[in-house]
Structure formats: structure tokens, C-alpha cells
Amino acid sequence: MTKKLNRFNSYIYSSLILITVLSTLCNKVYGQSVNSKNPPNFVIIFADDLGYGDLSSYGHPTIKTPNLDLMASEGQKWTNFYVGASVCTPSRAALLTGRLPIRSGMTSNKVRVLFPNSVNGLPSSEVTLAEQLKKVGYGTACIGKWHLGHKEKYLPTKNGFDYYFGIPYSNDMDNIAKLKSKEEYMSFWQNRDNIKTENFNVPLMRNTEIIERPANQNTITNRYTEEAISYIKRNKNKPFLVYLAHNLPHIPLFASKEFLGTSARGIYGDVVQEIDHGIGQIISVLKEEGIADNTIVVFTSDNGPWLSFKTDGGSAGLLRAGKGMTWEGGMRVPGIFWSPAKIKPGLISDLGTTMDLFTTFSAMAGVPIPKDRVIDGIDLSATLFENLPSDRNDVFYYRGTDLFAMRVGDFKAHFITEGEYGMFGERELHDPPLLYNLSQDPSENYDIAENHPEILVEIKEAVKKHESKLVKGKDQLVDRD
Numbered sequence: 001m002t003k004k005l006n007r008f009n010s011y012i013y014s015s016l017i018l019i020t021v022l023s024t025l026c027n028k029v030y031g032q033s034v035n036s037k038n039p040p041n042f043v044i045i046f047a048d049d050l051g052y053g054d055l056s057s058y059g060h061p062t063i064k065t066p067n068l069d070l071m072a073s074e075g076q077k078w079t080n081f082y083v084g085a086s087v088c089t090p091s092r093a094a095l096l097t098g099r100l101p102i103r104s105g106m107t108s109n110k111v112r113v114l115f116p117n118s119v120n121g122l123p124s125s126e127v128t129l130a131e132q133l134k135k136v137g138y139g140t141a142c143i144g145k146w147h148l149g150h151k152e153k154y155l156p157t158k159n160g161f162d163y164y165f166g167i168p169y170s171n172d173m174d175n176i177a178k179l180k181s182k183e184e185y186m187s188f189w190q191n192r193d194n195i196k197t198e199n200f201n202v203p204l205m206r207n208t209e210i211i212e213r214p215a216n217q218n219t220i221t222n223r224y225t226e227e228a229i230s231y232i233k234r235n236k237n238k239p240f241l242v243y244l245a246h247n248l249p250h251i252p253l254f255a256s257k258e259f260l261g262t263s264a265r266g267i268y269g270d271v272v273q274e275i276d277h278g279i280g281q282i283i284s285v286l287k288e289e290g291i292a293d294n295t296i297v298v299f300t301s302d303n304g305p306w307l308s309f310k311t312d313g314g315s316a317g318l319l320r321a322g323k324g325m326t327w328e329g330g331m332r333v334p335g336i337f338w339s340p341a342k343i344k345p346g347l348i349s350d351l352g353t354t355m356d357l358f359t360t361f362s363a364m365a366g367v368p369i370p371k372d373r374v375i376d377g378i379d380l381s382a383t384l385f386e387n388l389p390s391d392r393n394d395v396f397y398y399r400g401t402d403l404f405a406m407r408v409g410d411f412k413a414h415f416i417t418e419g420e421y422g423m424f425g426e427r428e429l430h431d432p433p434l435l436y437n438l439s440q441d442p443s444e445n446y447d448i449a450e451n452h453p454e455i456l457v458e459i460k461e462a463v464k465k466h467e468s469k470l471v472k473g474k475d476q477l478v479d480r481d
């Protein structure tokens with residue numbers, strides 16, 4: 001009897017130990033997030049066409065970004081952080097759905113992004129991060145550039161956002177000069193007198209209404225910041241998601257009077273410094289309202305710099321090429337995570353992508369990931385909270401619906417390369433693929449394919465596995481009025 005009782009007691013005792021260990025592990029990995037009664041707020045700040053080398057903390061010698069630099073030192077600065085595509089529309093679809101854009105049909109080989117005469121947008125069957133967070137009562141706001149369909153049924157308010165304020169596509173669209181030929185286009189942009197906000201007849205919308213056209217882009221960055229702050233103040237008593245997608249520093253470049261001429265880098269630097277200043281204001285408000293400790297702020301960019309605009313375009317720093325291309329400069333971007341009480345400070349060289357925000361923030365809010373589709377995002381919580389290694393070991397570099405390159409661990413194989421905007425050459429197929437060790441050669445200068453056939457075999461196997469299960473979405477970009 002005593003023996004039985006002892007065995008029973010030891011059974012209970014070991015179970016208790018197991019439960020304690022499991023719950024400590026869970027807390028370690030997920031912080032206060034799992035089943036939390038107080039889920040964190042999320043602020044995602046997404047710059048447009050800002051390159052890997054355009055912040056002081058990422059090495060720019062003359063652009064001053066003290067607020068982002070402070071976030072990077074108090075939080076985590078990621079040096080291998082990627083977008084889902086090298087141009088606006090597919091990159092935004094990837095961030096908001098946690099899926100490679102080829103799955104949603106938000107990428108095409110016929111046209112690279114949505115235009116003002118496009119008829120479609122993000123299919124309603126896609127689940128956005130905003131829709132995920134709404135399931136557990138978050139307030140959700142989209143402020144800034146949307147670019148996932150400007151017809152009413154595709155707007156942010158139909159995709160899980162309670163509130164929208166912004167320009168629904170790129171700030172260089174609706175050009176009143178109606179440029180037809182390449183020559184007209186080139187001469188328009190070469191004359192600086194043409195770069196006036198009234199020459200771009202883009203609409204500014206509040207929810208589903210156009211409230212200003214052309215949008216005054218001289219003040220747009222500051223107005224986006226003010227909108228974000230106002231939304232945060234109005235919604236501070238419940239969990240919220242603010243997706244603040246600045247239209248700038250995509251060309252044409254505009255800054256408020258207070259920022260014009262403030263940067264030695266020129267107008268591009270003025271614009272980035274105005275964005276940085278606004279981020280500082282948002283951080284201050286989070287602190288003043290007493291919600292900074294329970295808010296996670298992320299800063300990143302939708303793709304690399306638009307290099308053909310020379311000094312009006314940004315810099316990818318030591319990375320090769322820029323926007324529109326599958327070289328590193330097109331798809332590796334700054335990635336800064338800040339949350340004083342949650343994020344463990346550090347310099348993170350593990351792999352992460354904007355698609356991972358979908359999965360990570362869903363996990364932190366306690367929302368299950370949809371099971372009826374492939375989600376490419378992975379949960380980065382363990383890295384963010386504990387500096388544990390990221391579970392991500394691969395990156396896919398699609399251009400349209402073609403897989404141009406794949407990274408596995410340190411190594412990246414290019415199967416196809418192609419320049420864009422008249423730079424970096426024509427389309428080339430590579431067999432054997434080009435192979436680079438990105439940890440040792442981030443600039444992709446030294447092809448090591450000949451010395452490492454075994455790595456190429458491994459990457460090709462990974463591609464085969466990926467493609468065997470791939471279901472391509474119907475092209476949503478191709479149809480235009």
C-alpha cells in the first residue's frame with residue numbers, strides 16, 4: 001500500500017515538474033504572449049524603396065537617423081532580413097498574408113505591380129495579418145501606401161483594417177504629363193522643375209473616400225505620422241495594429257519645409273530624416289501613454305533602392321544591385337525590432353523575412369495560423385524574445401512567377417539573373433547556377449559554384465521540394481482597363 005502510494009506520489013511529482021518545465025519553456029520562448037490577457041500592440045513601419053544602406057545604423061555616412069538607430073541599439077537590428085519580392089505590390093502582399101506572392105496571384109510575369117488602371121487586387125480569399133488580429137479584438141489601422149488594389153472591394157477596409165488613411169498606390173502614378181514613350185519619360189524626370197506634387201494626380205483617401213487630389217505630397221510624411229499618433233491615442237485601451245506604410249522615399253521625393261535642406265545627402269536624405277523624426281514622435285507617444293512596454297515596433301522597407309534615379313534613389317550599401325532585382329540589394333532590407341520590455345537587444349544575423357511578421361504576431365496575439373493554405377512565414381518569437389537561433393533557413397527570390405534564386409543557410413544559388421530599369425544587364429540563365437557564400441561575400445562578387453557542387457545539389461533538392469507542392473494563384477496583376 002505504502003509502495004503504491006509512493007509510486008502515486010512520485011507520479012504526481014514528476015507530472016508537476018514536467019508541467020513547470022513546459023510552462024517555463026513556453027514563457028521563455030513566447031514571453032507574455034501565449035494565452036496572454038494582455039496581448040501586445042504592433043506598429044509596423046514600412047518605408048518604400050529605402051535601401052539596406054540608407055540608415056546611419058546600417059552604415060550610411062551622411063543620412064542621420066537617430067531615432068531608428070536608438071531603436072536598433074535598444075532592440076534588435078537584423079542584418080539578414082528579406083522581403084517577399086523586389087517590387088511594391090508583391091512585397092506588400094507577402095508581408096500582409098505571410099505567403100509568397102506567387103501563391104496569392106499578386107505577382108505576374110506580364111506586369112510587375114498594380115497601376116491606376118488595374119482592375120484587380122488582393123483576393124478576398126487571402127487572410128491578412130489585420131484579419132488575423134481582428135479575430136481576437138484588435139483595432140487595426142492602415143496608414144499610407146496600400147498598393148494591393150484601389151477599387152473599393154480591394155481597399156484596406158475590406159481587408160481587415162478598421163481605418164484607412166493614405167494614397168492607395170505609388171506616389172509617381174497618375175502623372176499628368178501622360179508620358180508615352182521612354183524618351184518622354186526620361187526627359188520628364190531629368191527636368192527637376194517637373195518634380196512638383198501637383199504633377200502627380202494621386203488620390204488621398206480616408207477609408208473609402210477620396211479627400212484630396214492631387215494629394216499634397218510635401219506634407220504627406222508628416223500627415224501619416226500624425227494619423228498614426230492619433231490612431232494610437234484613440235485606441236490605447238485595447239490591443240492594436242498600426243500598419244504605417246510611408247509612400248516615401250519612393251521617387252518623386254518630397255519633404256516638409258522643416259526638413260528640406262537638412263541633410264548633407266540631399267533631398268533623399270531630407271525625406272529619410274523626416275520619416276525618422278516621425279518614428280521618434282511615435283515612440284515618444286507610446287512612452288507617454290504608458291504602452292511602450294506592451295508594444296512591438298518594427299521598421300523595414302518594401303524593396304531595395306531605385307538605383308536608376310541615381311542620387312534621388314537610395315543605396316543598398318555593400319549589397320549588389322537594387323529594386324526590381326533578385327540580387328541581394330533588391331530584397332535584403334533593414335529590419336529593426338523594438339520593444340523595451342519584450343525584445344532582447346542584439347545584432348541578429350539569422351534569417352528573417354517580412355512574411356514572418358504574419359506568423360510571429362499571430363502567435364504573440366494567440367491567433368492560430370490558418371490551416372487550409374500554405375503559410376510561408378515562420379514564428380520568430382524565440383529570436384526576438386531570447387536571441388535563440390531563428391528557425392528560418394531559406395529564402396526564395398521570385399521575380400514574377402519565376403524562381404530566380406534560392407538561399408539555404410549561408411549559400412545562395414542564382415538560376416536566372418536579370419537587370420531592371422536599364423541597369424545590371426539582360427536576362428541570363430545559369431547552368432550551373434551561380435553560387436555565393438553570403439556570410440563571406442554579401443556583395444555577391446565571387447562565384448564558388450565550381451568548388452561546391454554538393455551545395456548546389458542540396459539547394460536544387462530544396463527547390464524541387466518547394467515546387468512539387470506549389471500551387472500558383474491566378475494572376476491578379478495582368479488585367480487593366
Ligand code: MG
Nearest residue numbers: 048049088302
Ligand atoms: Mg517599393
